[in-house]
Amino acid sequence: MRTILLPLLLLAGVEADAGVVLPMPASPLYRSECGSCHTAYAPGFLPARSWKKLMAELDHHFGEEASLKDAERDLLSSQLQALALDTPNANPVIAARNGGAWAATTPLRLSTSPFFHYLHDEVPDSIWRRPKIASKANCGACHRQADTGRYPEAEINIPQ
Numbered sequence: 001m002r003t004i005l006l007p008l009l010l011l012a013g014v015e016a017d018a019g020v021v022l023p024m025p026a027s028p029l030y031r032s033e034c035g036s037c038h039t040a041y042a043p044g045f046l047p048a049r050s051w052k053k054l055m056a057e058l059d060h061h062f063g064e065e066a067s068l069k070d071a072e073r074d075l076l077s078s079q080l081q082a083l084a085l086d087t088p089n090a091n092p093v094i095a096a097r098n099g100g101a102w103a104a105t106t107p108l109r110l111s112t113s114p115f116f117h118y119l120h121d122e123v124p125d126s127i128w129r130r131p132k133i134a135s136k137a138n139c140g141a142c143h144r145q146a147d148t149g150r151y152p153e154a155e156i157n158i159p160q
């Protein structure tokens, strides 16, 4: 798998061993409120307009009621938007892959992004279907430190 990833990392000008580590919202509320049902996703995978839309529609969030108090919602929404894919804080490789493809859209899922498919094209369907994984959105099942924005290869541990 290193063979597909290496050119990507060289393109980013980072050392292959460092791996993808993305900044997370500063508020501890992010992990407690947005990491309770699933991985607390790193904001750098989606554009700011996507986070804005997700945070405005928490009362019907992928079939769930995930509303917050107004002040908490506004705080998290602004912190997510500040670290989004289309800001200067973004990882340049992720931005290059997803940004153009998504220019005219407002995606609500990072697990359907071009970047996600590019990175995971060697993971077979039989693995995605394992009960301990169940969903491509379950990043933390394999990237055990995903809640802190860490996705390095060395920390991947695919459950049986």
Ligand code: HEC
Binding pocket: 001, 002, 005, 018, 019, 020, 021, 045, 110, 111, 119, 120, 123, 127, 128, 133, 135, 136, 137, 138, 139, 140, 141, 142, 143, 151, 152, 153, 156, 158
């Ligand atoms: C089935 C386990 C699994 C799940 C679930 C999963 N990944 Fe991965 N991920 C992998 C594997 C395997 C690689 C490829 C590692 C390689 O080629 O070196 C990878 C690579 C990555 C990388 C590149 C890591 C680096 O430092 O180069 C990122 C970023 C990433 N995944 C993000 C995500 C996100 C975001 C999600 C959830 C939306 C997710 N992954 C869900 C298994 C998984």
Ligand code: HEC
Binding pocket: 033, 034, 035, 036, 037, 038, 041, 054, 055, 058, 061, 062, 064, 065, 066, 076, 108, 109, 110, 111, 112, 135, 136, 137, 138
């Ligand atoms: C009550 C449970 C619940 C809470 C709380 C919750 N979510 Fe979700 N969220 C879901 C479900 C269910 C999905 C769909 C997961 C799947 O398809 O595997 C989802 C999916 C997502 C996705 C798309 C994942 C992907 O790439 O496919 C994003 C982004 C997201 N949530 C952000 C948030 C944010 C931000 C918060 C905090 C404001 C939050 N969620 C709080 C239940 C929740």
